[in-house]
Amino acid sequence: MAEIITENLEHRYGAGTPFEHVAIRNVSLRFAPGEMVFLAGHTGSGKSTFIQHLNALLAPTAGRVLLDGEDINRSKASRRDTRRKVGLVFQYPEYQLFEETVRKDIAFGPRNMGLSEAEIDERVSEAADFAGVGEEQFDRSPLELSGGQKRRIAIAGVMAMRPSVLILDEPTAGLDPRGSRLLMENLRTYREKTGATLLIVSHSMEDAARYAGRIVVFREGEVCLDGTPAEVFAHPETVYEAGLVLPKTAEIARLLKQQGIPVDNPAYTRELLLEAICRAAGLQA
Amino acid sequence: MLKDITIGQYFPGDSILHRLDPRAKLIAVFLYIVALFVNSSWLANAVMLILTIILMAVSGIPPRHILRGLRPMLFIILLTGILNLFFTKGTPVLPGWIITWEGISQTIKMMLRITMLIIGTFLLTYTTSPMQITDGLEYLLSPLKRLHVPVHELTLIMSMALRFIPTLIEETDKIMSAQKSRGADFETGGLVQRAKALIPVLVPLFVSSFRRADELAVAMESRCYHGGEGRTRMHELVYTRRDIVAICLAVALLGLLIILR
Ligand SMILES: Nc1ncnc2c1ncn2[C@@H]1O[C@H](COP(=O)(O)OP(=O)(O)O)[C@@H](O)[C@H]1O
Ligand SMILES: [Mg+2]
Numbered sequence: 001m002a003e004i005i006t007e008n009l010e011h012r013y014g015a016g017t018p019f020e021h022v023a024i025r026n027v028s029l030r031f032a033p034g035e036m037v038f039l040a041g042h043t044g045s046g047k048s049t050f051i052q053h054l055n056a057l058l059a060p061t062a063g064r065v066l067l068d069g070e071d072i073n074r075s076k077a078s079r080r081d082t083r084r085k086v087g088l089v090f091q092y093p094e095y096q097l098f099e100e101t102v103r104k105d106i107a108f109g110p111r112n113m114g115l116s117e118a119e120i121d122e123r124v125s126e127a128a129d130f131a132g133v134g135e136e137q138f139d140r141s142p143l144e145l146s147g148g149q150k151r152r153i154a155i156a157g158v159m160a161m162r163p164s165v166l167i168l169d170e171p172t173a174g175l176d177p178r179g180s181r182l183l184m185e186n187l188r189t190y191r192e193k194t195g196a197t198l199l200i201v202s203h204s205m206e207d208a209a210r211y212a213g214r215i216v217v218f219r220e221g222e223v224c225l226d227g228t229p230a231e232v233f234a235h236p237e238t239v240y241e242a243g244l245v246l247p248k249t250a251e252i253a254r255l256l257k258q259q260g261i262p263v264d265n266p267a268y269t270r271e272l273l274l275e276a277i278c279r280a281a282g283l284q285a
Numbered sequence: 286m287l288k289d290i291t292i293g294q295y296f297p298g299d300s301i302l303h304r305l306d307p308r309a310k311l312i313a314v315f316l317y318i319v320a321l322f323v324n325s326s327w328l329a330n331a332v333m334l335i336l337t338i339i340l341m342a343v344s345g346i347p348p349r350h351i352l353r354g355l356r357p358m359l360f361i362i363l364l365t366g367i368l369n370l371f372f373t374k375g376t377p378v379l380p381g382w383i384i385t386w387e388g389i390s391q392t393i394k395m396m397l398r399i400t401m402l403i404i405g406t407f408l409l410t411y412t413t414s415p416m417q418i419t420d421g422l423e424y425l426l427s428p429l430k431r432l433h434v435p436v437h438e439l440t441l442i443m444s445m446a447l448r449f450i451p452t453l454i455e456e457t458d459k460i461m462s463a464q465k466s467r468g469a470d471f472e473t474g475g476l477v478q479r480a481k482a483l484i485p486v487l488v489p490l491f492v493s494s495f496r497r498a499d500e501l502a503v504a505m506e507s508r509c510y511h512g513g514e515g516r517t518r519m520h521e522l523v524y525t526r527r528d529i530v531a532i533c534l535a536v537a538l539l540g541l542l543i544i545l546r
Contacts, residue, residue: 017350057462080470088466096463098488108485112468143492157467 001033002085002164002197003068004054010062011049023049024221027063031165031197036188038208039201041218042243047201048091050218051167054199055086084113087163091170091201093154097142102133102153105142109161123160130190131156132182148179155183159190165197166190172204180204184211209233209247209268217242233266249273256280295414300345301527302412307421309528314409316535321398321405324542330394332542337401346411351404354411358403366396415447424522437513445501453494460489 009027014020024046031037039047052058053065056072056079065072072082087109090096099105106127110120128135131152137145142153155171171187172180184207191198202208208215208229215232217225219242225232232239233250240246246254246268253267253276263280267273297303302310321333341348355362375387410418423440430436461471464485471482 052462055466057465076472080468083466083468088463090459090463090466093463095493096460096485096489098485098492108464108469109467112470161468 001195003033004031004086004165004197005029005066005069006050006053006063007066008063009050009053009060009065011046011053011058012061013049015061022221024218027221027223029216029223029226031199033164033197034191034195036191036198036211036213037200038212038215039199039218040203040205040208040215040242040244045218045242046221047218048169049221051088051169051199051201054165054167055088056082057088084161085163086165086167087158087161089155089158089166089168089171091173092151093157094147094150097150097154097157100141101139102128102142102145103138105153106133106156106160109157113161123162124156127156127160128153130159130186130193132186148175151175152183152186162194163196165199167199167201169201170203171200172202172207180207187211203244205239205245205247205268209250217244219243229268230266233268236266294410296346296350296411297414298345298412300343300412302340302344302408304527305412305531306522306524306528307413307417308424308522309524309531310409310413311418311421311425313531313535314405316532316539317405318402320535320539320542321402323539324546325394325398326545327394329542329545330397332538333401334397336538337404340408341404344408344412346408351407351411354407355400355403358399362396362399362403365399366392369395416444419444419447420518420520420522437516441513449497452497453490456493457486457490460486 006027006029010025011023012020013023027046027050039051041047049058053060056065059073067082067085070078072078097105099108103124106124107120110123115123124138125135127133128138133149133152133156137149137153142150145153151171155168159166168187172183175183187198187200188211190196200207200211212229214227215225215229216223217232217239224242225235225238233246236246236250236254245251246266249270249272250266250268253263253273256263256277261280263273263276267276305313317336320329323329341351369392370388371383373385373388373391375385378384378386378389413421419440422443423436426434426436426440461469465471469482469485471479471486474482
């Protein structure tokens with residue numbers, strides 16, 4: 001299992017040109033094996049830049065990334081190794097499909113790893129199952145499928161490499177509510193069955209509240225909040241300052257509190273809100 | 286990264302060069318290039334050098350930036366220099382040597398002129414947005430419409446191409462990163478292997494370019510685009526006094542260099 005640590009990570013785009021821009025600075029985080037972490041933040045806060053450091057696609061302009069205690073940028077071989085252990089699904093990954101058939105496309109990663117045909121087949125079936133790609137699609141061209149289906153194929157393509165850490169950049173962006181719900185459920189199942197670490201970039205605080213074990217909030221390239229959903233949503237001001245919103249239930253709890261009704265916890269799920277309201281009502285009755 | 290290729294890319298600013306009419310700049314650059322080659326005396330080279338330095342100073346673009354833009358051209362400049370150095374006939378520097386005094390002076394002049402040529406054109410593209418350049422070209426070439434040259438269509442294609450180059454570079458970068466994440470390797474192996482490694486990049490790139498072209502066509506049609514006939518412009522180009530002055534100065538310079546020949 002893999003532990004990722006970043007130490008004072010900084011990234012400047014266009015260093016030394018008039019367009020120099022510091023996208024992230026001072027990001028020191030630790031991701032324990034098996035964690036389910038949501039990375040949230042306003043557009044442009046540096047989330048995508050950050051995650052591309054975790055599998056050595058971007059090299060930090062300062063600081064280090066350690067995978068199981070070793071700097072991932074120490075050599076070309078270590079970078080390649082890292083990409084096998086840390087799988088990254090880009091935003092709108094459906095645009096990267098290129099093979100003639102779905103099966104071949106999902107097999108691209110495992111094939112690059114030099115696995116045997118039998119092993120590749122096994123992994124393709126497994127990954128397709130995890131990502132919700134039906135077997136009946138295997139021999140079709142990815143280009144003739146719907147956007148949502150393509151996205152699942154692209155996600156399966158990364159899962160098929162069996163990474164210890166799976167990172168997804170806004171996996172539900174542009175999906176319909178049901179599609180995105182199903183995808184989140186798939187991802188949760190994936191993590192439960194494989195024990196992989198899951199890092200998900202998302203704007204959806206509802207999803208974060210429901211699925212995250214931990215939420216890291218980025219603001220202007222720096223981490224401004226890091227903790228369990230309960231800890232993070234206990235700082236609504238900071239959440240708003242980061243350009244995000246609270247889950248609706250937490251918002252309702254906050255409004256009730258402003259009205260003088262004593263709901264105490266940050267009720268970030270329906271169950272918690274219900275409980276808080278009952279408690280408040282019980283007290284008043 | 287591919288993104289770092291910024292040769293001659295527009296550098297926004299507010300210098301006098303930025304404010305000149307693009308047509309005036311196109312004409313002036315054309316005359317400047319002709320001037321570079323009509324007279325090869327040391328005096329002419331000195332005049333052009335001083336002019337180039339003044340233009341660089343006036344443009345407000347950091348000299349460092351201009352010099353960095355020259356770097357990719359260094360090979361061409363050096364190659365021309367070397368060819369001139371070895372293949373110019375004349376008096377040998379030392380008896381029996383292939384290098385001649387004429388060759389040395391020719392090399393210096395040639396390298397100087399090519400450098401100035403590149404700087405001159407860079408100053409045009411640095412201070413003029415691609416949109417302005419194509420607009421200017423369309424105006425200047427519009428007499429050719431009488432000869433049924435599709436000037437409007439050609440310049441439209443050019444401005445779209447320019448507009449989409451950064452998008453395409455960004456997209457290529459992104460797809461390459463995505464495929465690298467899936468273990469694609471673009472850096473090792475022989476020529477054939479490397480060319481094959483590009484398939485996973487080129488296919489999605491083509492697909493998305495066609496999609497983008499489609500979307501663009503629909504967007505243009507839904508705004509009633511119907512070609513150049515009778516189309517008015519948002520920014521009419523108007524010559525001002527300084528444009529006239531700039532063109533006159535360029536003509537005068539060229540005339541002077543021809544007389545001094
Ligand atoms: N390739 C790039 N070149 C230059 N600047 C970039 C590049 N990618 C991102 N940026 C800038 O870095 C900042 C962070 O971007 P990004 O990491 O994409 O944020 P997010 O994913 O949180 O929206 C933004 O200001 C963005 O404009
Ligand atoms: Mg992003």
